[in-house]
Amino acid sequence: MNGDIAVDDLTEAQARKELARLVTELKLADASYYGEDDPHLSDAEYDALRLRNLAIEARFPHLKRSDSPSERVGAPISDGFGKIEHGVPMLSLDNAFTDEDVQDFAERVRRFLGLAADEVVEITAEPKIDGLSLSLTYENGKLIRGATRGDGAVGEDVTANARTLDDVPKTLAGTGWPRRIEIRGEVYMSNADFAALNEAEAAAGRKQYMNPRNAAAGGLRQKDPAVTAQRPLKFYAYAWGAVSEPFAETQLEAVAALASWGFQTNDLFQAHETVNGLLSAYRDMVERRAGLGYDIDGVVYKVNRLDWQQRLGKVSRFPRWAIAHKFPAEKAITTLEAIDVQVGRTGSLTPVARLNPITVGGVVVSNATLHNEEEIERLDVRVGDQVEIQRAGDVIPQVLRVIDPDRAGRPGPFEMPDVCPECGSAAVRELDDKGKADVRRRCTGGLICPAQVKERLKHFVSRKALDIDGLGAKQIELFYDRGIVTAPQHIFQLPARIAAAGFEPLDAWEGFGSVSAGKLLAAIDDRRKAPFARFLNGLGIRHVGQTTSDLFSRTFVEWRAFWAAVEEARDAPGGDAEQALTAIDGIGGAAVGALKAFAAEPHNQDMMAELLEELEIQDGEAPASESPVAGKTVVFTGTLEAMTRDEAKARATSLGAKVSGSVSKRTDILVAGPGAGSKLKKAQELGVQVMTEAEWIDFVSGA
Numbered sequence: 001m002n003g004d005i006a007v008d009d010l011t012e013a014q015a016r017k018e019l020a021r022l023v024t025e026l027k028l029a030d031a032s033y034y035g036e037d038d039p040h041l042s043d044a045e046y047d048a049l050r051l052r053n054l055a056i057e058a059r060f061p062h063l064k065r066s067d068s069p070s071e072r073v074g075a076p077i078s079d080g081f082g083k084i085e086h087g088v089p090m091l092s093l094d095n096a097f098t099d100e101d102v103q104d105f106a107e108r109v110r111r112f113l114g115l116a117a118d119e120v121v122e123i124t125a126e127p128k129i130d131g132l133s134l135s136l137t138y139e140n141g142k143l144i145r146g147a148t149r150g151d152g153a154v155g156e157d158v159t160a161n162a163r164t165l166d167d168v169p170k171t172l173a174g175t176g177w178p179r180r181i182e183i184r185g186e187v188y189m190s191n192a193d194f195a196a197l198n199e200a201e202a203a204a205g206r207k208q209y210m211n212p213r214n215a216a217a218g219g220l221r222q223k224d225p226a227v228t229a230q231r232p233l234k235f236y237a238y239a240w241g242a243v244s245e246p247f248a249e250t251q252l253e254a255v256a257a258l259a260s261w262g263f264q265t266n267d268l269f270q271a272h273e274t275v276n277g278l279l280s281a282y283r284d285m286v287e288r289r290a291g292l293g294y295d296i297d298g299v300v301y302k303v304n305r306l307d308w309q310q311r312l313g314k315v316s317r318f319p320r321w322a323i324a325h326k327f328p329a330e331k332a333i334t335t336l337e338a339i340d341v342q343v344g345r346t347g348s349l350t351p352v353a354r355l356n357p358i359t360v361g362g363v364v365v366s367n368a369t370l371h372n373e374e375e376i377e378r379l380d381v382r383v384g385d386q387v388e389i390q391r392a393g394d395v396i397p398q399v400l401r402v403i404d405p406d407r408a409g410r411p412g413p414f415e416m417p418d419v420c421p422e423c424g425s426a427a428v429r430e431l432d433d434k435g436k437a438d439v440r441r442r443c444t445g446g447l448i449c450p451a452q453v454k455e456r457l458k459h460f461v462s463r464k465a466l467d468i469d470g471l472g473a474k475q476i477e478l479f480y481d482r483g484i485v486t487a488p489q490h491i492f493q494l495p496a497r498i499a500a501a502g503f504e505p506l507d508a509w510e511g512f513g514s515v516s517a518g519k520l521l522a523a524i525d526d527r528r529k530a531p532f533a534r535f536l537n538g539l540g541i542r543h544v545g546q547t548t549s550d551l552f553s554r555t556f557v558e559w560r561a562f563w564a565a566v567e568e569a570r571d572a573p574g575g576d577a578e579q580a581l582t583a584i585d586g587i588g589g590a591a592v593g594a595l596k597a598f599a600a601e602p603h604n605q606d607m608m609a610e611l612l613e614e615l616e617i618q619d620g621e622a623p624a625s626e627s628p629v630a631g632k633t634v635v636f637t638g639t640l641e642a643m644t645r646d647e648a649k650a651r652a653t654s655l656g657a658k659v660s661g662s663v664s665k666r667t668d669i670l671v672a673g674p675g676a677g678s679k680l681k682k683a684q685e686l687g688v689q690v691m692t693e694a695e696w697i698d699f700v701s702g703a
């Protein structure tokens, strides 16, 4: 680590690494500061990190990162906000970039609903406002709560601030509102108000906001509602969450109702019967965009009929009934100064373009991904080239092309190293079943590669995994470099391993002290009961991320049952267990293959055994525990009449059932439509419960 080197003595390479480290640390510090009651850094430590970051940036302005902490805006909030659980999660939207993507969306909707070719599917179009979403709860027509989106399930309590917005009715107007309703929409700032605010900030010697969205977010998340009240924040209502009773049959009717209750709704909101209609609405909005007076970054399409929305449901974080058609990304031209190679948690080598920093769409960009060596070859990009880059929304900036290269006297093409830059192991391109080389090169060092091990350990303790407070990237680096923590189980043996390695107890270490050492050990102990999904995600198995882990946890509920199935799949490839795993809606063969490979490695078996001596994995929760089919394995066969096969599977999974493709002694229910054949026969032989489609619908209705 470069932590001890004076800023004036840093080499450029060290400075770059140090800036990267500081971003991570300050982000982690912010997260623990805003998210929890006890931040893991003292104010002085935090300030020291920020100052060091500024000093390095002052010395090496061209190394300043697009995500630099010095660009972070908004007065820091000294009190964290309370948390509010949303009645219905606040989802994100899947993206469409091309006309074809929109066509595909419309076809997916039709297919899922099993509609006849001549059935009209009305879809609405409206601007995608570039602000931040807010959920407002009304009870008996009175505003009782306001919450930010947060992680979608739990947001921050910003009730007092939300009340100060003119566009947020404190009492609903009109009639017909449900007794209880969560109204959702976007808080934003107009371009004119943004410019005036920044002028005032500059005049007062304060830092300016980067763009209207940041200014809106900063305004809503003020500690003092009186400050929020002075910020020109606006609100458009466009959706709703939990409602005590239905209040409309279509999106159009619903939005009209929101307007009648006193909300601002968008004038450009419209409905179309054809994809061409949607596309012309999109083009129209592209043209109007510059004159709207507020930022939009695309057009949102939503299936108009609410009963269809209901049937379509969601896949992980996205509703199936809506999509965002994004505007083309913003572009800029700059110089490619270097190509670095980063090693990720799974060993993949990613070439990263270091750029002469440039502003694209209001954000300073100094890095862009080059993805892999094929991409570098395709672009024929070399150090020193002028390159066009683009940035779309929150995605990592990309290098699009080289502008007229004049390469006289410059080095030749970039060559991807065939050994890992971190551990020297061979870095290879794996072959797939068909003998085709993977585009990504991977370090084969596995657990001997310090970069991989460190990244895996960091992932294991990260927020989405075990979430161990006070154990961040910095601490992992420190413990790893001293040989104390080189595998996940070592985290739970910290004091003993510190002593065994001949170090003083943690509370005597610089930067720890008895309070923070005590807190860290307590936080570790606290995670000796680890939730199923977090634990699985934390293992960092390829293709088994957060969403997949959640799905396994909800489907299997019991960790032991899940792991037994993985081991059985490993020992009996293609057997019942493997089929059951692969049959889960949303789980692909790649995830199951990676689980089997993980479970087959002796060192992973040892690690799991050791880990399980240290911690206890808590069972997951079925999505609807009162559901009569939670935890049951269901097979559908024959022709379904009231619903499509996809819909039947999605509904069963959402009720906590496992959907399998074949009948075995593990099957609990076979739903057999007309034309059922061998599966029905097998079920009868095995004594599996058989239902007609109508009986099934009856059985799960009300769940």
Ligand code: IVH
Pocket (backbone or CB within 6 Å): 091, 092, 093, 094, 126, 127, 128, 129, 130, 131, 132, 133, 149, 186, 238, 239, 300, 319, 322, 324
């Ligand atoms: S509908 C379930 N409509 O986009 C669908 N979202 O990427 C809920 N957004 O978090 C969202 N304008 O903050 C919807 N007209 C609009 C929107 C909109 C902006 C934001 C919203 C959401 C994000 C999803």
